[in-house]
Every structure is written in structure tokens, then in C-alpha cells.
Amino acid sequence: MKSAAFDYAKPQVLSEALALLTEAGEDAQLIAGGQTLLATLNLRLSEPSMLIDITNLDELKGIAVIGEQLRIGALVTHTEIEDSKLIAQHAPLLKAAAPHIAHRAIRNLGTWGGSLAYGDPAAEWPACSLTLNATMLIAGPDGERRISAEDFFIDLYTTSLEPNEILVATEIPIANHNQVFYFHELARRHGDYAVAGVAMVAQKQGSILSNCVFTFFSVGATPMMALKAQALVDGKPLTDEVIASAVAAAREELEVIADITNSVETKQHLIGVLLERGLKHLIV
Ligand SMILES: Cc1cc2nc3c(=O)[nH]c(=O)nc-3n(C[C@H](O)[C@H](O)[C@H](O)COP(=O)(O)OP(=O)(O)OC[C@H]3O[C@@H](n4cnc5c(N)ncnc54)[C@H](O)[C@@H]3O)c2cc1C
Structure with a gap:
């Protein structure tokens, strides 16, 4: 057609x-x-x-560190993120996630801003932006406004962008030395959209994680943080019991939706698998 x-x-x-x-x-x-x-x-x-x-708009291009923030222009491609030294240094979660997006030919053209604006709940960037506490910079007829990623993703393919607005860039607090990250997704073939995925960040001190954010994607209408699981892990030595209680909480608390081939039960199971793997990885 x-x-x-x-x-x-x-x-x-x-x-x-x-x-x-x-x-x-x-x-x-x-x-x-x-x-x-x-x-x-x-x-x-x-x-x-x-x-x-909008591909000629210079205002939407480039990756830069401004003070304590990493600014990623809306037109930055998935490949630029994958290859950027600034991203690797200041937002390693994004570097880990980028290769999971489709294939290189698509990553060469697809953009950070296009993915965020489209609001696909199975996409990697919305989940990462939520995990990293990103702020969206949006231009409209009345000037610029800023909104947190938490308030930006509203529903399936629905963001807070108005039809007369343009996403210009995103600001992300730069990573500090004690921060640890994990990104993983379960997909039928590499490059497919995930059946379920997780993006995780925490501060690590010995076997204790704090300021935890665990965001699941491709399991509901928007990327979702597992708030109860985060609270269960936060500030405690990460024992097998703590991991088991966090896994149970995450499976229970998230509003999971089935897709064409995977049931709610399958996705809930995978949420637990991803969280357990992630916690064990972060604490090593
Ligand atoms: C075969 C295939 C596999 C894919 N697999 C994945 C995958 O695994 N994971 C994944 O995340 N994505 C995947 N994608 C999608 C890809 O990442 C897209 O590039 C991305 O979702 C959209 O970015 P774009 O720049 O191409 O946006 P476009 O297609 O140009 O636009 C998408 C939407 O966003 C709006 N828009 C774009 N930019 C802005 C802006 N700055 N402000 C406001 N609105 C804007 C447009 O109006 C449109 O509604 C896949 C695509 C294909 C074709």
C-alpha cells in the first residue's frame, strides 16, 4: 500500500x-x-x-553536558547514542539499551525524540528516560515548558505532548560514581520488540542498594516503575529473602496487559525473572 x-x-x-x-x-x-x-x-x-x-532544526540536535545534566537533542539518532562517548560516560544505561532497538539500519535513522514522542510502551527509550529521571523540554506556541518523564507518558501511545508542540530535547542528571545500572530484555529474536524488559538504576554500597528505580516495559500501557519492589530493596543488605520479596511485589503491583502472543501470567513471570537477574547483577 x-x-x-x-x-x-x-x-x-x-x-x-x-x-x-x-x-x-x-x-x-x-x-x-x-x-x-x-x-x-x-x-x-x-x-x-x-x-x-523537522530534520533540519539545529535546536533539536546534539548531545552535550550542561552543568550536572546531559542534554540529548530530540533528533539524536539511536546510533549516535550507541556510539557516543558522552553517553557511555554519563548515561551508561542508554549505551546498554541502544543495541536492543531494532537493527543498525533502523537505528541510523530513528531518533531519541521520535521514540519518546510516539510513546510505544514496548520501546526502550521511554523506559530508560523514566529510570534516569529525565526532563522533557517541549516547545509550543507559548514558549518552552518542561515536564518529567514520570508525567510525560500517560497511556498507550499517549504522551502529554499537545498537537502543536515539539519535543526539543531531554535533560538527564549525569551518573555518579556509586551508581550501578542494568538493562535487559527478553525478545524472541535480537532486534524484535521485547516481550518484557527492565531498566534499573541504584546507588551501591557493598551489598546495599539505595535510591533504586526499576522500570519495566512492554508489559503494560506505559513503562512502569515497581515502587513496592524498589522500597523493599532500598537500604537493606540484598539477601535471597529480600530478592524473593521484591520479585513477588513486582509481579503483584504492576498493571500488566497481555499482547497478541503473551498472556498476563507470562509477562508477570518474566517481570520476576528480569528483576531477579537484575538485582543479582547489580550486587556483584
Ligand atoms: C522494523 C522496525 C523495528 C523496530 N524496532 C524497535 C525496537 O525494538 N524498539 C524501539 O524502541 N523502536 C523500534 N522501532 C521504531 C524506531 O525506533 C523508531 O525510530 C522510533 O520509534 C521513532 O523515531 P523516528 O525518529 O523514526 O520517528 P518518526 O517515525 O519520524 O515519528 C514517530 C512519531 O513521533 C512524532 N515525532 C517525531 N519527532 C518528534 C518531536 N521531536 N516532537 C514531537 N513529535 C515528534 C511524529 O510526528 C510521529 O507521530 C522499530 C522500527 C522498525 C521499522
Whole structure:
């Protein structure tokens, strides 16, 4: 199938893109890497009257350390994240997660911002941004606003972005020396979307983890933090009993949704498997 006809614009600066977006109204759609959007156009799942190509907007490019924050522009590709020394040093969770996204050809085009804006609950970047306490920088007709990742992901493929807004960048607190990370996903084949996945971060001192964040993805409508499991682990020596209680809590507390091939029970089982592996990895 081919997409329906649409108008096309390629603005050179952010203000021009915002003006076009407001002028064209809700029928207009932004296009970044096109790795999700082009498929939905060709399948006629979406038929925008205008495509606004944002790939020339310098305001959305680049990875930089600004004070204690790592700024990742919305147009940064998955490959740039995978290969960046700044990412490896200041957000190693992202480096660990990047190779799990599709295949290199798709990672060369797909963008950080496109993935966050699309809000796919099976995607890696929404889960990582939540785990790393990211802040989204969003431009709209009334200026810029900032929102935490926790408030950004609202429901299945639904974020707090308004139709006339553009995600410009994300800020992530840079990692400190005592922080430990774990990323893992269970997929049928490498590059497939995960059946279930986890992104974890904690402060480590001996056998004690604190400030824990355990985010599961591809198990519900949005990426979800296992708050009870986190609290059970936080500040205690990580014994087998503590791990078992955290696993039981995570399986119970998350609002799990089945997908076409995997039941709620399967996903709950995998949540426990991932958490146990992650905790054992973090404490080594
Ligand atoms: C075969 C295949 C396998 C894939 N596997 C995975 C996978 O395992 N994991 C994974 O996470 N992804 C996967 N993807 C998706 C891929 O990562 C996409 O690149 C990503 O989801 C969207 O980024 P994009 O830049 O291509 O966005 P686009 O397709 O250009 O846009 C996606 C949506 O986001 C909006 N948008 C884009 N940028 C912005 C912005 N800055 N502000 C506001 N709205 C914006 C667009 O309007 C559109 O609605 C796969 C894709 C393919 C084709």
C-alpha cells in the first residue's frame, strides 16, 4: 500500500516549524527519522494533510553536558547514542539499551525524540528516560515548558505532548560514581520488540542498594516503575529473602496487559525473572 497524498514542508528553524504546526492544525504531523511514521502512513493508519520534516532544526540536535545534566537533542539518532562517548560516560544505561532497538539500519535513522514522542510502551527509550529521571523540554506556541518523564507518558501511545508542540530535547542528571545500572530484555529474536524488559538504576554500597528505580516495559500501557519492589530493596543488605520479596511485589503491583502472543501470567513471570537477574547483577 502507498500513503495518501500530503503536503510537505521542511522548516529551517524551530520557530518556523512551530508556526507551520499551528497554521496546519491537528491534521499536520511532524516527521523525524520516519521509522515509525512511514509505516503508519503506508498502511494508512494515519493520513495527515501535511508532513513537517523537522530534520533540519539545529535546536533539536546534539548531545552535550550542561552543568550536572546531559542534554540529548530530540533528533539524536539511536546510533549516535550507541556510539557516543558522552553517553557511555554519563548515561551508561542508554549505551546498554541502544543495541536492543531494532537493527543498525533502523537505528541510523530513528531518533531519541521520535521514540519518546510516539510513546510505544514496548520501546526502550521511554523506559530508560523514566529510570534516569529525565526532563522533557517541549516547545509550543507559548514558549518552552518542561515536564518529567514520570508525567510525560500517560497511556498507550499517549504522551502529554499537545498537537502543536515539539519535543526539543531531554535533560538527564549525569551518573555518579556509586551508581550501578542494568538493562535487559527478553525478545524472541535480537532486534524484535521485547516481550518484557527492565531498566534499573541504584546507588551501591557493598551489598546495599539505595535510591533504586526499576522500570519495566512492554508489559503494560506505559513503562512502569515497581515502587513496592524498589522500597523493599532500598537500604537493606540484598539477601535471597529480600530478592524473593521484591520479585513477588513486582509481579503483584504492576498493571500488566497481555499482547497478541503473551498472556498476563507470562509477562508477570518474566517481570520476576528480569528483576531477579537484575538485582543479582547489580550486587556483584
Ligand atoms: C522494523 C522496525 C523495528 C523496530 N524496532 C524497535 C525496537 O525494538 N524498539 C524501539 O524502541 N523502536 C523500534 N522501532 C521504531 C524506531 O525506533 C523508531 O525510530 C522510533 O520509534 C521513532 O523515531 P523516528 O525518529 O523514526 O520517528 P518518526 O517515525 O519520524 O515519528 C514517530 C512519531 O513521533 C512524532 N515525532 C517525531 N519527532 C518528534 C518531536 N521531536 N516532537 C514531537 N513529535 C515528534 C511524529 O510526528 C510521529 O507521530 C522499530 C522500527 C522498525 C521499522
